[in-house]
Amino acid sequence: MNVLRRFQGKHVLVFILIDVVLVGCLMATVSSSGGRVLVLLLALLLIWRARLMLRPLQRLQATMRRIIDSGDLSQRIPGQSRDELDAIAGTFNLMLEQLEEHTVELERSRDHLSLLAQITSTSPNAIIMVGGEGWIHVWNSAAEKLFGWPRLEMLGAPFLERVVPEEERELFSALLARASDNEPVEVELSLVTAKAGTIPVQVTLSRILDAMGQVQGHVCIVRDLREYTRLRESLVQSEKMAAVGTLVAGLSHELNNPLGIILGFAQGLLRKPSQDEASRMALLSIEKQTQRCAQLVRTLLDYSRRSSPARERIEVGPLLERVCELAMGQARHGEVSLGIVSSPASLPELEGRVAELESALLNVVGNGLDATPPGGRVSIEARVSPGRDGVELAVRDTGRGIAPDVLQRIFDPFFTTKPVGQGTGLGLSITRSIIESHGGHIDVETVLGAGTTVRLWLPAALVHHTEVSA
Numbered sequence: 395m396n397v398l399r400r401f402q403g404k405h406v407l408v409f410i411l412i413d414v415v416l417v418g419c420l421m422a423t424v425s426s427s428g429g430r431v432l433v434l435l436l437a438l439l440l441i442w443r444a445r446l447m448l449r450p451l452q453r454l455q456a457t458m459r460r461i462i463d464s465g466d467l468s469q470r471i472p473g474q475s476r477d478e479l480d481a482i483a484g485t486f487n488l489m490l491e492q493l494e495e496h497t498v499e500l501e502r503s504r505d506h507l508s509l510l511a512q513i514t515s516t517s518p519n520a521i522i523m524v525g526g527e528g529w530i531h532v533w534n535s536a537a538e539k540l541f542g543w544p545r546l547e548m549l550g551a552p553f554l555e556r557v558v559p560e561e562e563r564e565l566f567s568a569l570l571a572r573a574s575d576n577e578p579v580e581v582e583l584s585l586v587t588a589k590a591g592t593i594p595v596q597v598t599l600s601r602i603l604d605a606m607g608q609v610q611g612h613v614c615i616v617r618d619l620r621e622y623t624r625l626r627e628s629l630v631q632s633e634k635m636a637a638v639g640t641l642v643a644g645l646s647h648e649l650n651n652p653l654g655i656i657l658g659f660a661q662g663l664l665r666k667p668s669q670d671e672a673s674r675m676a677l678l679s680i681e682k683q684t685q686r687c688a689q690l691v692r693t694l695l696d697y698s699r700r701s702s703p704a705r706e707r708i709e710v711g712p713l714l715e716r717v718c719e720l721a722m723g724q725a726r727h728g729e730v731s732l733g734i735v736s737s738p739a740s741l742p743e744l745e746g747r748v749a750e751l752e753s754a755l756l757n758v759v760g761n762g763l764d765a766t767p768p769g770g771r772v773s774i775e776a777r778v779s780p781g782r783d784g785v786e787l788a789v790r791d792t793g794r795g796i797a798p799d800v801l802q803r804i805f806d807p808f809f810t811t812k813p814v815g816q817g818t819g820l821g822l823s824i825t826r827s828i829i830e831s832h833g834g835h836i837d838v839e840t841v842l843g844a845g846t847t848v849r850l851w852l853p854a855a856l857v858h859h860t861e862v863s864a
Contacts, residue, residue, distance in 0.1 A: 454486060461490075468494060520616035523602070524553045524570075526609055540595075540618055542588030553614075557585050559592055570612055573599040582619065594619040646691045653691065657684040686720075689749040707855050708744040708751065710776045710785055711737065717752055718774065721759045729768035732759070735775035741785055742778070745855035746832045754828040757821040758789045758848045765793030765846065779851055784834070787850040795842040804838065 457469055469490070520540045523532035533548040541548075541557065548556065558566045562583050573579040578600040584592045598615040660681040663669065669677065714734050725732035744751070755774075762772040770792040779786040796804065805826050829836050834852040 457486075520614075520618075522553070522557075522614040522616065523611055524614060525611040528552050528554060530556075531611065532613075537616070540587065540616065541585070542590070559584060559586055569597075569599055573601050573612060585616065594623050649691050650688065653684055653688045657681060657688065660684060686749075690753055705746045706748065708746055708748055710741045710744060710787075713744075713748070713751060713755070714774050714776060714787075717755045717759060720752070720756055721763065724760060724763050725772065728763055728766070730763050730766045731771040732763065733771075733773055735773050737776040738778065740778075741776055742783075742854035744785060744832075744852050746852070750828045751832070751852075754825040755787065755789070755850065757825045758850070761821065762789050762791035762793065762846065762848070766791045767793065784851055784853040787852070788847055789850075790845065790847045792845045795844055796838070796840040796846055797842065801838065801840060 460466070461469055517534060517536055520537035521532060521534045522530060522537055525531050530548050530551050530553050533543075533545045535545075537548075538545055543556075554563050554566065562585075565581075565583065569579050569581055578598050580596065580598045582594065582596050585595050585597075587593055596617045596619055598617075600613045600615075602610045602613060604610050660677050664674065664677050664681065714737075718732060718734055721732060759772060759774065766772055772789065772791045775788045775790070777786055777788075778784075805822050826836050829850055829852065832852055834850060837849045837851075838846065839849070840846040
């Protein structure tokens with residue numbers, strides 16, 4: 395714009411000087427008044443001609459001003475003459491056409507980039523771009539959510555050092571070298587997060603090339619596999635439980651026969667009046683324990699069938715006393731103190747099957763006794779559950795506690811930390827099944843070196859009102 399103004403100003407000055415010189419020369423040579431009039435007319439003609447020549451430049455200047463003010467590149471300067479000024483106007487129009495084409499391409503590129511950015515930001519999978527030098531260039535919202543680090547912190551950070559565990563870095567580097575733009579590499583491995591530690595993920599790696607075919611970096615699409623892993627383990631667990639059900643059903647029928655024979659012999663000997671007191675107490679103990687074993691077998695059978703046995707109303711106090719009586723021998727053998735903490739007298743009754751609840755509670759108490767060293771203590775406490783209509787039974791021990799990796803598996807069937815031959819790993823699995831079948835749940839709190847507390851919550855029995863008719 396300033397160039398046009400200078401160009402226009404110089405031409406006006408040149409034409410004015412030419413006019414002044416010509417008029418001056420003519421007036422000096424012409425002495426008559428008629429000649430002087432002719433000279434003035436000639437001067438006016440020259441000035442008109444100069445202004446006529448400058449009009450294209452004025453139109454060019456006005457067009458540029460409108461483009462600058464409005465940003466509209468579709469405007470053009472019409473050509474009327476065939477001189478140098480018209481050539482300048484044509485060149486300017488050609489420049490405007492090329493600028494307009496480039497602007498349209500830039501708008502399309504901007505819309506395309508905006509669409510890609512929206513797809514990346516709204517993707518449910520974590521999308522990460524790693525440059526050829528190993529720095530992170532793209533870190534979408536799903537990556538922030540999955541890994542726990544904000545985008546601004548991760549942009550420019552080294553990917554391998556921040557996200558890939560040390561033992562997986564060599565494998566990941568080999569995968570980056572193997573990935574191509576048309577053959578992505580898919581692998582399952584573990585990556586590091588800010589809060590959840592190392593998690594299982596599925597990574598799809600693709601190579602990115604520029605217009606010259608040079609490698610710009612790699613795109614990593616990361617999918618969280620924690621839920622998938624949990625479902626897969628749950629499926630395996632279901633198949634295992636189906637096998638357990640078949641096994642338990644067969645064992646239950648096989649065990650019932652010898653238990654029935656033992657019980658029959660014990661009850662037959664009890665009917666003989668010649669038994670002394672010591673023999674009679676021993677036979678009563680055999681009868682009681684045999685009936686308990688038979689009941690446990692029936693419980694296993696019910697567990698395998700997922701049946702709904704008939705229930706009765708149960709008082710909490712007598713239930714705890716019977717469990718303590720049954721576990722007292724184990725407590726004495728392990729030199730562990732076992733007792734019931736004084737419970738409120740107004741505890742609500744439970745509704746369920748006594749043998750099942752005794753078995754569940756006895757499993758928990760037995761585990762506490764096994765985990766407690768000599769001189770320790772295992773206590774049982776019952777209280778009204780705060781905020782819930784039910785009873786909470788807590789079994790506390792002063793044992794060694796449970797390690798975090800073991801705590802995650804204590805309810806798995808056949809999982810046990812006891813030596814071979816001293817445990818089947820079914821106790822807590824059956825206990826949880828019994829408690830949940832009664833509408834309750836089980837929680838475990840533990841501190842390494844300080845002991846474990848197992849809480850069994852059970853709903854109170856429904857109160858049945860009897861209407862008395864007048």
